[in-house]
Amino acid sequence: MQGILYEEPNIFLFALVTLVLGGWAAWMTGRACALTWRTATTVFLYVLVLGMAVRFIHFALFHGTLLSLHYYLVDTIILQVIAFAGYRFNLTRQMVRQYYWLYESSGPFSWKPKAAA
DSSP states (O other): OBTTTBOSSSHHHHIIIIIIIIHHHHHHHHHHHHHTTOOHHHHHHHHHHHHHHHHHHHHHHHOOOSSOHHHHHHHHHHHHHHHHHHHHHHHHHHHHHHTTTTEEESSTTOEEEOOOO
8 A cells, every 4th residue: 555545654654644633634624614604615625725734744744755646636535535524524413403493314414304293
């Protein structure tokens, strides 16, 4: 997997920077967009910038390649998945909580209209 998903000597550094630090920031980005009723397009654009920041951390701390399209895309795709999961999770909670008379949760990432009583 080294060379395909990450360029560091071990997977621990990739997991620390991309999954833990970047993943937390991506989840919080999705959460912030959901709580302020922004669109999914906004989440997508914010995470493109976040992907650049994660690439910079790899470069600055672990001597990774800064301007590598391959690793930027890998990091950004992973962050996009985490951010959209955070977005849908928080949007679902918000819709069910604020419009409790209209919607009920149908899972952690979706809601459905309430059945007529």
